[in-house]
Amino acid sequence: MLSLPTELLINIFQDPSLSSATLYTLATVSRRLHLVAVPILLAQNGLTDETRSMVINMQEDGMDAVSALSIALYELPKIEKLTVTLPHPTSLSSQRIHGLLPHLARLTRLFSTRLSCVLCVNIHLDAQRYRKVLVAGDEDAGLDLWIQHVEALLASILSSTCASLGLHHGAFFTVPTRRREMQAQRGVLRWLWSKAPKPAIGLKLPPRRQPSLAALNVNSLVFIKGPALRWTLSAFQKCSITSLVLNMRLLSLTQWPPVLEAILSVAPKLVSLALTETQTYPLDQLAHWSAKFPGLRSLTIGWRDEGIEADLPNDAGILPLTYTTLETIRAPPIFLRHLLTHPGPSGCRIPNICRVFVYWIPTLWARTEPPALAAKLSQLMQLFADKAPALHPAFGVKMEVIALWDRKEGPTSSAGTGYDELDASLRAALDRVSALEIDVLPIPEELTGIGLWLSSFPQAEAVRIDLGDTIPKQFEVPRLLKRLAVETTFSKVKINGMEHPLRRHGSA
Numbered sequence: 001m002l003s004l005p006t007e008l009l010i011n012i013f014q015d016p017s018l019s020s021a022t023l024y025t026l027a028t029v030s031r032r033l034h035l036v037a038v039p040i041l042l043a044q045n046g047l048t049d050e051t052r053s054m055v056i057n058m059q060e061d062g063m064d065a066v067s068a069l070s071i072a073l074y075e076l077p078k079i080e081k082l083t084v085t086l087p088h089p090t091s092l093s094s095q096r097i098h099g100l101l102p103h104l105a106r107l108t109r110l111f112s113t114r115l116s117c118v119l120c121v122n123i124h125l126d127a128q129r130y131r132k133v134l135v136a137g138d139e140d141a142g143l144d145l146w147i148q149h150v151e152a153l154l155a156s157i158l159s160s161t162c163a164s165l166g167l168h169h170g171a172f173f174t175v176p177t178r179r180r181e182m183q184a185q186r187g188v189l190r191w192l193w194s195k196a197p198k199p200a201i202g203l204k205l206p207p208r209r210q211p212s213l214a215a216l217n218v219n220s221l222v223f224i225k226g227p228a229l230r231w232t233l234s235a236f237q238k239c240s241i242t243s244l245v246l247n248m249r250l251l252s253l254t255q256w257p258p259v260l261e262a263i264l265s266v267a268p269k270l271v272s273l274a275l276t277e278t279q280t281y282p283l284d285q286l287a288h289w290s291a292k293f294p295g296l297r298s299l300t301i302g303w304r305d306e307g308i309e310a311d312l313p314n315d316a317g318i319l320p321l322t323y324t325t326l327e328t329i330r331a332p333p334i335f336l337r338h339l340l341t342h343p344g345p346s347g348c349r350i351p352n353i354c355r356v357f358v359y360w361i362p363t364l365w366a367r368t369e370p371p372a373l374a375a376k377l378s379q380l381m382q383l384f385a386d387k388a389p390a391l392h393p394a395f396g397v398k399m400e401v402i403a404l405w406d407r408k409e410g411p412t413s414s415a416g417t418g419y420d421e422l423d424a425s426l427r428a429a430l431d432r433v434s435a436l437e438i439d440v441l442p443i444p445e446e447l448t449g450i451g452l453w454l455s456s457f458p459q460a461e462a463v464r465i466d467l468g469d470t471i472p473k474q475f476e477v478p479r480l481l482k483r484l485a486v487e488t489t490f491s492k493v494k495i496n497g498m499e500h501p502l503r504r505h506g507s508a
Contacts, residue, residue, distance in 0.1 A: 002030060009033070013040045020044065021063035027071065034073055041068045042076075051498065053081035058103050060087050070110050079115060081497065085124035089172060097142035097173070104149035111156040121162050125150070125170030125220060143173060150222075151231060158211040158239070166217035166245075173222055215243035215272075221250045224259050236266040243298075244270055248286075249277035256281065260289050268293065274300035274330075283335060291321035299323065300330040302359055302400065322349045330357035330398045330437075333376040340380075340387045348388050356380075357396040357437065370419070370456045373397070374426035381429055396435035397457065401450070419456050435462040450480065451487030463493045 001009070013023060013036055020041055027037035045065040047054040056065045066084070069076065084107060089097050111118075157165060216235065222228045224246075235241065244267060251259065270293050275286055278301060290299055322344045323329070329336070329350065336356065339349045358377060362369045377395065384391060419427060436457055438450060450465060467477075477495055484493060485502040492501050 001026075002032065006032075006036060009036045010040070013037055020065065021059065021061060024063040024068055027068060031073065034071075038068050038072050038074075041065055042072075047077060047079060049077050052078055053083075053496070053498075054079060055083045057085045058087055058107070060099075062103070062106070066107060066110055069114055070106065072114075076114065079118050081120040081122075082115065082118050083122040083124070086126065088126055097146050101145060101149050104146070104153055108149070108153045108156045111153070111160060116160045118157075118160055118162055120164040120166075121157050122166035122168060122217075123153070123157075124168045125222060126172050146173060147228060150228070154231065158213055158235075161212050163212045164215040164217070164243075165213055167220040167223050168217075170220045170222040171250075211239040213239040214241060215245075216241050217245040219245070219247040219250075219276075224250055225255070229259070229262070233262060233266050236263070240269075241267060242270060243272035245274040245276065247276050248281045249279075253281060264289070264292055269295060271295055272298040274298075274302070276300075276302040278303050283332075287321055287335070291323060295325055296323065297325055298328040299326055300357075300359070300398070301332065301335060302330075302361070303332040303335070322346065322351075323353075324351060326350050327352055328355040328357070329353060330359050332359050333380055336380055337383060340383045343387070348391065350388075350391075353391060353393050355396060355435070356384075356393045357398040357435070359398045361400045370430075370453070371422060371426060374422055374429050374456075377433065378425055378429035381432060394434050395432050396437065396460075396462075397433055398437045398439075399453070400439045401453070419458065430457055431459045433457045433460055435464075436460045437464045437466075439466045451484050454484065454488045454490065454493075458489055460490070463490055465493060465495045467496055 004012075012018070013026070023037045023041040023044075027034045027041065042048075042054070042065055045054045045056050047065075054065065058064050058066055086100060086103055086107075089100060154165075213235065216232075218224055218232065223232045244263070246263075248256070273290055273293060273296055275281075275290070278286055283301070283303060286301060290296065290301070323339075336358070343349065358373070358380065360373050360376075377397075381395065384393070419430060422430070436454065438453065440450065454460075454463060465480075477500075480495070481493070481500055481502060484490070485504050488502070490502055492499055494500070
């Protein structure tokens with residue numbers, strides 16, 4: 001193999017049948033093979049000179065892109081966004097939690113030595129989103145070690161230039177025993193409301209180092225429950241966090257109030273708040289809590305606008321809240337309608353609003369979704385004209401798409417879905433939409449269906465698509481771009497934070 005020309009080596013190493021473990025092994029044989037294998041291994045995980053981002057699934061044997069980054073003998077391309085998923089404990093045989101500690105340690109070393117300039121980091125503590133096996137009570141000692149290693153990892157991340165941190169999954173680690181859980185929660189509350197709380201418990205940083213962290217995405221039960229909640233609260237104290245994303249599905253209705261009040265007490269300076277998967281939480285209570293942040297300029301409430309009319313009573317006194325500083329809101333139509341139809345003591349409840357996004361979660365396989373959304377938009381725009389004529393916000397649509405309606409085996413409907421099939425009033429409402437934000441859980445054969453949604457908004461000037469961290473392979477983005485160039489009239493689209501031109505045949 002060492003006698004082969006470099007061009008042939010590249011072709012061999014780029015073969016899809018060659019595993020990452022094999023590439024990593026070849027990278028350790030000689031310097032020549034190293035300089036061919038490592039860039040290809042990193043490119044398979046998304047990192048090139050153009051992308052500046054990586055999605056890494058750590059392997060149990062350690063032969064993965066994390067190790068490749070650690071041993072690279074050349075100057076690495078700049079990495080601005082990094083997503084890392086740790087193995088699930090049950091995949092580590094009898095070692096379980098203890099088997100994860102070496103993986104956390106090598107990830108910590110990587111951030112300390114090679115990744116000091118990463119701007120956005122997403123850590124998936126578990127390869128499985130939902131809890132499969134509860135931690136047994138006899139593993140409490142292992143859980144303590146795991147928490148210590150996670151805190152060391154986060155300290156190394158915050159010692160870099162990281163400005164945005166996402167913490168995902170890991171519910172496996174949260175319920176060792178009921179007694180331990182209750183003791184941990186009591187300890188957190190005692191620390192929080194004691195007269196002289198100890199600053200920055202759980203957040204270990206080098207002296208004289210001001211963390212750059214400004215945005216925190218908490219999508220992990222570990223960090224809002226039990227001992228790890230200490231780290232979350234102390235991060236708000238130590239860092240200048242102004243943006244928070246909070247997944248409301250993580251706790252039950254009865255468990256949320258003390259956690260929300262704890263966050264409010266340590267994060268009064270938030271300017272951006274996003275509450276996702278809020279279907280299990282009363283909408284009026286979310287509104288009350290979010291309105292307590294005095295300087296909030298951006299608010300997102302993720303909610304399916306279906307069958308929830310009773311959650312916002314018609315009595316104007318039920319929601320005595322006003323978002324005086326709010327400039328951008330993403331919320332379901334029912335919430336936006338309530339703000340407009342029930343003015344506050346001083347008039348409009350959103351007097352400084354500039355951008356209004358209708359939050360829309362489509363029903364699976366529903367071919368009538370575009371007309372239904374157009375009707376909601378038309379009603380909302382008319383309400384602004386009638387109830388708040390002094391306001392002229394830009395309108396947008398924020399969608400979470402799990403499955404798209406163009407799958408061949410999905411149910412059919414005689415209802416039209418195309419823009420041209422709508423009546424004039426509904427088309428006029430869609431024409432006023434200037435921005436689109438679509439979050440997709442991609443299923444490879446369905447990625448192209450995004451074009452059906454985008455073609456319903458021909459006048460949109462800004463289009464953002466987030467394929468998440470589960471995109472199968474890099475070739476999906478070029479394939480999606482080709483389809484969008486056929487199905488839409490947009491000149492460009494932003495996918496996963498990177499702007500792409502839509503090239504069409506015959507264009508320059």
